[in-house]
Structures are given as structure tokens and as C-alpha cells.
Amino acid sequence: MSTHQVTTVIGLEVHVQLKTKTKLFCGCSTEFGAPPNTQVCPVCLGLPGALPVINEAAIDLAIRTGLAINCSIPEMTKWDRKQYFYPDLPKGYQISQFDLPICADGYLEIVDPADDESTRHIGIIRAHLEEDAGKSMHDEVAGKSDTRIDLNRCGTPLLEIVSQPDLRSPAEVREYLTQLKLILMHLNVSDCEMQEGSLRVDANVNLHIETDGKKIATPIVEVKNMNSFRAVERALEYEIERQYVDWEADGLTIDDRAKTTRGWDDSKERTFIQREKEESADYRYFPDPDLLPIRIPAKRIEEARLTLGELPQATIQRLQDQHGLKAYDANVIVNQGPALIAYFERVVEVSGDAKRSSAWIQQDVMRTLKEQDTTIDAFAVSSDQLGTLLKKVSAGELDNARARDVFAYLLEHDVSVDEAMKSLGIEKVDSSELDALCQELLDANPQVVADVQGGKVQAVGALIGQAKKKNPNANPGKVRETLLRLIGS
Numbered sequence: 001m002s003t004h005q006v007t008t009v010i011g012l013e014v015h016v017q018l019k020t021k022t023k024l025f026c027g028c029s030t031e032f033g034a035p036p037n038t039q040v041c042p043v044c045l046g047l048p049g050a051l052p053v054i055n056e057a058a059i060d061l062a063i064r065t066g067l068a069i070n071c072s073i074p075e076m077t078k079w080d081r082k083q084y085f086y087p088d089l090p091k092g093y094q095i096s097q098f099d100l101p102i103c104a105d106g107y108l109e110i111v112d113p114a115d116d117e118s119t120r121h122i123g124i125i126r127a128h129l130e131e132d133a134g135k136s137m138h139d140e141v142a143g144k145s146d147t148r149i150d151l152n153r154c155g156t157p158l159l160e161i162v163s164q165p166d167l168r169s170p171a172e173v174r175e176y177l178t179q180l181k182l183i184l185m186h187l188n189v190s191d192c193e194m195q196e197g198s199l200r201v202d203a204n205v206n207l208h209i210e211t212d213g214k215k216i217a218t219p220i221v222e223v224k225n226m227n228s229f230r231a232v233e234r235a236l237e238y239e240i241e242r243q244y245v246d247w248e249a250d251g252l253t254i255d256d257r258a259k260t261t262r263g264w265d266d267s268k269e270r271t272f273i274q275r276e277k278e279e280s281a282d283y284r285y286f287p288d289p290d291l292l293p294i295r296i297p298a299k300r301i302e303e304a305r306l307t308l309g310e311l312p313q314a315t316i317q318r319l320q321d322q323h324g325l326k327a328y329d330a331n332v333i334v335n336q337g338p339a340l341i342a343y344f345e346r347v348v349e350v351s352g353d354a355k356r357s358s359a360w361i362q363q364d365v366m367r368t369l370k371e372q373d374t375t376i377d378a379f380a381v382s383s384d385q386l387g388t389l390l391k392k393v394s395a396g397e398l399d400n401a402r403a404r405d406v407f408a409y410l411l412e413h414d415v416s417v418d419e420a421m422k423s424l425g426i427e428k429v430d431s432s433e434l435d436a437l438c439q440e441l442l443d444a445n446p447q448v449v450a451d452v453q454g455g456k457v458q459a460v461g462a463l464i465g466q467a468k469k470k471n472p473n474a475n476p477g478k479v480r481e482t483l484l485r486l487i488g489s
Contacts, residue, residue: 005210008240009217010173010203011165014180015158016190017132017198018061023155024131025052025095025291030157032196036150044131044155046091051290058157059102059294061189062129063304065159066103068183068311069124073301077102078293083284088134088149096160098285100293101128109313110179113171116327122176123164132156135197153197159189165204170236177201177229178335182312185337194227201232206254207243218243219257223271225264235264239271315341323354332362339376343383350387353394360390364407381410388417399475402426426473437474438482441466452487460484 023030026043042050066073080098106124134151161180167173181199184190192199203226207218223239226232239262246252262271310318312334319330333344340361347357365386369376389406392398398406398421409420441463442449451459460483467479 006244007208008168008205009165009208010167010169010205010236012161012163012167012173012176013202013204013222014161014163014177015132015200015202016065016161016184016192018058018157018159019188019190020055020057020061020157022055024055024058024129024157025155028155032193032198034152036148036152039152040154044090045151052095054291054294055157058129059296060304061157061187062102062127062159063296063301064187064307065161065184065189066106066127067301067305068187068308069103069106069108069127069161069180071103071106071124071127073103073296074100075298076100076293076295079288079291080285081288082130084282086133086136087147088136088151088154090134090151090154094131094133095288095291096130096285097128101126102294102296103127108176108179110172110175113169113175120166120172122166122172125162125164127159127161130158130160132158170233170240173203173236174229174233177232179313182335186312187308188338194229201226201229203232203236204259205236205239205243207240207247209244209247217254218247219252219254220259221271222259222261223264224261224274227266231264231266234266234269235271238269242271323348323358325354325358329358329362333358336366336376343376343379346383347387347390350384351390351394353390356390356394357387360386364404368411380412380414381407385410385417392417396475396478398426399477402473435482435486437467437471438463438479438486441470442483442486449487452484457484460487 017030020030022028023044026041028039028041028044031039043052063073077097078100079095081093082096082098083093085092104126106127108122108124109119110122112118112120132153132155134149134154137148137150138146163176167176181192184192184199190198194200203223204220205223206220209216209218221239221243223235226235258276260276261274263274264271316327316330316334319325319333320327325333334341343365344357344361347361348354351357365376365379365381369379386407389398389403389410393400393403402424405424406417406420406426409415409424410417413420413423415423445463448459448463460480463483464476464479467474468476
């Protein structure tokens, strides 16, 4: 970028839509995809005289999330009104939390992208509950410049998780978001579907530059409209470069310009100005007069802590320690969620072969899940079936090719592994039958025998294919082993 010493400073605001059946202050459904303005009532429409009632499930999900990200949970939290005017905010204010959030002072440990042997401690200022606004749909009708409002999302419970400005690169941001999403999905507090708006990220970024013996900071920019982790990373890469170029051109610092909001245009791969950012005083916060503060007994917090179970990072480490998996393989499995972790562990229990189980699940199972657009809970091949199949592969009763034939058969037929093998004509080849087959091949190929005896062990490979043609049930590994033993004797 330059010869100047530049430090990137990034803080994130992650808005998580909580997985409740109804909205935060009324009984309307939170199901995604309903026709516009069909999941609304006087409360979420902000009609005069309508009073909010707190959704207790949202409180429980917030507490569990806060504990998982190492936050403290206060004895009391309260609701505040955040005043601002926008077409999809019917009340003209948002019920949120200001000075007494439900979760505070937490942190996440992430792997340092610059050194995967070390970690980075990312502080979390707070996580507070608030209701979502509606959705503005611009220029939906060709040839018209209109905006249509869908208020179905109004009142949906959000947990806004605000980090300290501890992140130093777009790569660290992506790692932080990946770990946070993993925790949220593990706890089943959100489906984290960014395309559906249930996980939204705003990034605050500026640069600290050392120049002429002093340190200056560029104006802070909040970047919005990012619909994937990759988009967040690319937007920050662009914004970091843009801020430095602007500073070189005009020399403006954080003291010269207020915080601004910029949107991310994914197709043009650039940010664009939206508005000057409001400060907290502009929102005129005050305690919501319709909602009492919430007292959270210590007993309730401890009961919530007991429901967390083993958190993702601990599971990743355990899979490495207990099953000998590489860190990458453990990460892949854990990133698929609790259901696939349980599936994997049962496959290992039955097969007795963790590394083979990991390879098959990452390749065959996950590929098939994607092709069939299904979940592991609805997968046709049970963990017991796959474990039994892989146990036979490890024992030499099947090679990988024939095992995949069985796997494909199990996807289409509700039968046992043995029944699938029988239907496919796969039979175990006993040692005497294999010895006779291999001796027949050696007698017919004296040159191969001579080559192997002369030190060219790889020459035996020419006979393995011939063995499979004569008997498709012959295991290539067993054939090779038998051929070399017979030649040696």
C-alpha cells in the first residue's frame, strides 16, 4: 500500500435472527417466504394502543448465545426505544437495548490466519436483543421507480453481537465470522442463512497511519449490504485501499469528517456512499414505557449453561485427539453441524476406522447430500450401515470400488449391507481361492515373476487388473499381497 506504517482497525456488528416460531413482541409467525404483509398484526404494525408482550424463547436463546461467546449475563436488563424514521419501520422507533444489554464483555478466540499455530483474542462489547425492521424492495416493477414495503420481518427477534475493534485484516474478519456462525448453528439459535437475511454483517473500518512521527486515524466507515462472508472480505479489502488513497489525496482524518455509511456493490466490487452515520444521541434513546425490565436469576443462567454441551472448538480438538484426525478434516466435519458430528462418531464406533470414516463422509456422503439437496437426518444410508460397510473395507472383504457400488445400492434400497452385497453378487473370496487365482496368473506371466525377483516390485501391478477381470470380488490389495507372497516363496 505504502511505505507508511498502516494498521487496519475493524469492528463488526453481526445481526442474528433468532430461531423462534413467533416474533419478539407478538404472536406472528417468523417463517421465511410468506407472501408480503401476511404475517403482521397490530403490534408489529405499530398501530395505536397495541402493547408488546415479550417472547421468552428469545430471552433463552440470547442467554445461551451470550454464555457461548464468554459474555457475562447481568441480573437485570431493560428495553429502550431507538428513534429513527424509515419507510419499513412503522412505529417510527425500534425496541432495542441501550445501556443495559442482555450480554456484555465477552470474547472469541480465533485462529490467526497469518499463523495457524497461534490464536487471536477478539473482544465482544455486547450482545443485545432488538426487533427487526421490515424490508424495502426497490424498483420491483420494470420501468417504474417505486419502492414496495414488506412488513413480514417487522418484529422478528434479532441479537446484535458487537465486537471490539480488535480485528486487523479481512482474513481475520472471515475467521471470526466463521467461528461465530459455527457456534450459532451448534446451539441451534439461528439458521444463519445470509441470503434470507437471518445473518447480517455491518463492518466498521478505518486506518491508523504513522506519518511524520505521529499517528493519525482515517474517518470511520460502516460498510453494509454484504450478503456472504466472501463479500465481507472483498468489501473490506476494497475499503482499506480506498481509504488510504483518499487520505493520500486529501489528508482528512477522523477529526475532520464524521462517520459515514457506505454500501457494497457486489457486481461492481466497490463501496458507495449512503449517508452520514448517526451517533447514539441522534437516536434519542429512552426506556420503553410499555415493557418492564427483565430480572435474570443466577439459577436460570446456570441452567442455560448446562444446555450448551460441547462447543465447536472443543469438538474440533477432541476429534483430533481422540480419533487422530487432521485439523482440516476435524474442521470440515464440525462445520457441518451437530447432526453430522453425531453421524460421524457413530460411523467410527461401528467401523473402528476414524480416518476412513472421515474420508468417506467428506467425499461420498457430503457430495451426495449436496446432490440430493437433503440433510444428514434424512440421509438414506444410516450411520450403522456406513459403519458396517467401512468395517468390511478395513477388513479387506471389499475394495473401495466395490464398496462404492454397495453405497450406491443402499441409497436406492432399504436393505442391510449384507443384503446389498448379495444383490450385487459380491461374495467374499477365501484365501485358498485367491491363492489359486494368483498362482494361475503367475504361471501365465513368467516375465512379471522375473521382473519382481529382479527388484521391480511395481511390475506386479499388471496382474491386479487381470485378477479383477477373472473375479470381480477379488480385493486388489489382497491380490497384490498374495502375488508378492507367492513370488517370494
